[in-house]
Amino acid sequence: MKHLYSLLFSLLLLLAGHGSYGQQQQPAKTITGNFEQVPFRQFVRELEIQTDYRFYFEAGTPPDSFRVSVRVSEQPLKRVLEQVFDGTPYRFALTNDYRVFLTTGTSIEPQLSTTFFRPTGSPPEGPVVAAPEDLTPTTAPGRSRYVSAAEYKVYQIGTGNGTGLVTLAGHIKDIKSGEPVIGATIYSEAPSIGTNTDQFGFYSLTLPAGRYTLQVRSVGSKNTRRQVILRGNGRLEIEVEEDITTLREVVIEGEKDKNVSSTQMGLEKLDIKTIKQVPTAFGEADILRVILTLPGVKSVGEGSTGLNVRGGATDQNLILFNDMTVYNPSHLFGFFSAFNPDMLQGVELYKSAMPAKYGGRLSSVLDITTREGNKKQFGATGGIGPLTSRLTLEGPIIKDRSSFLIGGRASYSDWLLRQLDDKKFRQSSAAFSDLSAHISHQINDQNSVYATGYFSTDRFKLASDTTYRYANKSASLKWRHNFSNQLYGVLTGAFSQYDYDITSENNDVNSSRLQYAINQTSLRADFSYYPNPKHSVDFGASSLLYNVSPGGLTPLNENSLVLPNVLAREQALESAVYVSDKIDVNQRLSVSVGLRYSLYNALGPRSVYEYAAGESRSESTIIDTVRYGSGKVLATYHGPEYRVSARYSLSDNSSVKLSYNRTRQYISQLTNTASVSPADTWKLADNNIRPQIGDQVSAGYYRNFKSNTIETSVEVYYKSLRDFVDYKGGAVLLLNPTIETDIINAEGKAYGVEVLVRKLTGKMNGWLSYTYSRSLVRANVGTPADQINDGRYYPSNFDKPHDVTLVGNYRFSRRFSTSLNFTYSTGRPITLPIAKYLVGNTLRVLYSDRNAYRVPDYLRADLALNIEGGHKAQKLAHSSWTVGVYNLTGRQNPYSIYFKSENGQIRGYKLSIFGRPIPTITYNFKF
């Protein structure tokens, strides 16, 4: 307690300091009067009437017996008080916002009553309409040791006369590392105006001039606040403390009441700490696997990181890693995601109401951001798990201005396979690694540059003569310029490449290599403009050049008879301009409108087939081949993409939101397998393959309980998809020069309800979600050969109507916590055999209509125990252990159901990938 009071006192001294010069800014009102033995309180009331000042003092200081006798005429307050208190132990301080603080001597008396500092009298007139505040500081429990003096300082911003609107801008950074804090919320409670920091930690807040207490909350940091008096435009750099403990409570507070108050809907945000708490099969924090626990996100089965967001296909997600597109986000058949958890800051998943800035994919945007690296000191983090190890280094290049962050991860599964007795395994190999690096440099207050590089590679061979290898390579360079507090721009150049090859070398005659590659080069300029508190405007333009090598089969040596078969390269240019404005119409209603216009040109050189109209496309219905020269446009598609959303607050803790958005996608993934496979290819839209178009309408109701510690929401959506690709039975997708003959432009619809309850604080926290959703496909155009199930709607591969997920965390102490993860979902649809028949000496299987049946339901529970090392913040190294059991009940969830004809008999088999409880242990460290 003593500690607290001395803080209070230093606050007073600070205020007094300000008062000494702040007074000169306006001609002060003077005092005239003849006071004879007036009780001090009465005297104060008189002074408050004659001036704009308010007095703050404790009852009894000075005591009621203290009476004032003074005669003054047109004297300033300061002079008057000097006269009054001359020869008494009482001291006063005047502030420039017309406050008078009275104290005794130089120290504060031990018994302060609750009325201490209670404002008396009426607020002063004038342009300042800040609400009267309770100045008694309330410190959050458990943080007094770290409390920052900055919270109690009152910052003067600008030098204006304090009328009209002013803009406050700056960065929110981590106090220890100097890294920007992304997605932090900074807001004033009354009036309720707030904003978020962007990916650079930058914020811009426009408020009426006046005095405010700005609350700063962010994911993974301690909450803080700043007291400001806004007189004109200015900057305020804010440093926040990292929250060292892994308590979910702080994590979620960043989102506190945002759920209700933001116009954004269908957005899921996860920070790396949340991600690290969820148990996984191989002990390593896995970003995609945690994403899969969120409502509305599904995959066809475990071991697959292909995401199906709200009934969309796996290729309809824009996966961005620091603004670089990642085409294959998984390692080792999808058991691992290809991102090093130590590098990451967090992840945002937009399921609906996609910001106009993003485009090019129908269903979702998954925005993964890395940290920026410690700008103050060097550090290392890492982990050792049963299959992989990782190490991340970071530190300043120029202290406080530039930093680097570099992280690598590698598997030793190759080595492990060789230790096994089974020859099959010894002939197998499975290895992967990834490396990412990030450099940021602040040139000056106006300019910063950022560079990111990413490389991931996989190679595997399963007791066969065929080796699979694939790699992602990406790089981006970003320059950010602040034009003013209200306007800044970011120029981003990025390059991404995904390629794979499949090498077969068993037999000289057939030895060959199949290769595929796609790369994209993009340039974009994005601007954010905050003209006034009611508007925040984003606008920009982007252009993206695709270059695809759709496949090539080449002989490996001169004995090979394999004919080189290399499909012609494809090129296309996708450009877009966008503008969006978020308008706060009033306290209750907030609307965000955006328009994106995208233009797509498929470019030559290329030969394109023309098919006879009205017939099923096949090689025999080709009527012409048209050759386009280099750079010639062979097909153009364009159209607007609308992005509209609105929020209406019903009360302080409940709101309804609506959104509508249209998206266009000019590139499709060709995959004929149930899960995403590394041999899938991406195909650009052209004369014969139309781009996909999606529309989504969603509505939601949000309500928080118990002072925003429990969030609930219900969102419903309806989505229609046009021209997404489906395949004729037995389609050949690789090395097919007439791929359009095997593709059907199908239409789809998806709808669902997502219910989410999150408990945010306390020893027990986590979330429970239930989703009911359907995803249906129809292929009913063209000839009967092009139709599936006679042109009726049928469930898509990832139509799983019911889904319940519980992610829970219970903290026994600061060092021990347990996490429980429970997932149930309806089995995915499957095409089942319905009869058998005899052909070619063997019983064969007749299959049902496509996806007419379902595999058994999916049910899994995982448990993990996190043991933290000691919690001394200044310790050299922090370490933690994660001990977990994946699939606690050992349920054999089907990954695949298939039927085989063996020795003339038809048998069904169920393949479970994780059919038993899998214990794991991982050691993590941080210097």
Added chain:
Amino acid sequence: MKTPATFLRGLLAIVLLLPIGCVEPYAPDVIDAPPSLLVVDGFINAAGPTTIRLSRTASLAATITPPPEARARLVIEQQNGPNYPLTETTLGTYVSAANVLPAGSLCRLRITTGTGKEYASDFVPVKLTPPIETLRWTPANNQVNVLVSTRDDTGASQYYRWEYEQTWEITPPYRPSVEYVKLGSDTGFMRRIAIPYPTLCWTSNKSTRILLSQTTALSQDIVVDFRVQGLSAGSPELNTRYSILVRQQALTAAEYTYWEQLRKNTENIGSLFDPQPSQSVGNVRSLSADDASLVLGFVGAHSVTEKRQFISYEELPSNWSRSTGYEACLPPDTVFLGSRGLDPPSATPAQIQFLAFASQLYLPIDAIPNLSSAVAFTAKKRDCVDCRTRGTAVRPSFW
């Protein structure tokens, strides 16, 4: 106690092998009563008799083979040419005379079922199959691979399908000296065997896998060492002498696609990256517009070429193990006729003999003599004694 190394392996087995190894049988609860669809199996032989088998689909749970479709009338129709009728030999099997159809001519199969429904396959061009160039075998990695090579210098064949029929000798381990003759409902007697069981049999079976190869991606129409069969060392087929007859067919692209789809559906589904099943629709359709029922099967038109290869045990690597296929039949059982030990006999020797051998499913082999009369017989189930349960005692013509 477990050593750290075995512990490590155990841990690895948990972490690593599970993803690969967890496959268990699965029987879906509800498969609705399937429709009974007509199935057409066979092709129009361009140089020889055509054999077509008609049957109906059966439910997956059915234990019987799918029912044959009898009393249908089948005819090969050659466009602008004569028709060739087929006659039913056994139930559901229809055979034509040995016809010769010119390459490139179009023909189809027309079916009229016993209930009067009419179906026909699409007209397909007749293809002539090139001869098999070589059929050889090589031992590699403890396995005998049977490899076929072929070429078509005209480049017209391109799509190939193979079937094989394999035959091998089997030698039963026992040569019984006695047999049991059943006289009435409860009596019989043991005697010296009258007609000895055969000491050598031959057993055969046909390929069940769909063997396909195409050369469209090669600069020449040539198939080198396509593996049609692989036999692991120590398999009973290789015990003494083995023979394989490989039949080669050149297909059209459409027929190849049909077989490939069929293979994908019924042989390949299930590894991580295999395609989804799809309905394999053949080229047989109903001729009446109002009958939309599906017909399964693809009727192509081509000739067949064949080649035979023998493998003797002596030709195999000398260190390879050997098995007869009768390993489970050793050692023989013993049937005691009298009392063993202190228990009083529960049945007379005649009763014991009758109970053991009257069914003829269990055969006596030799008497175990004790002084003057037999007190026991060695015996084994018929399958271990009579090799005709596994094949035929008639020497094949090509052997």
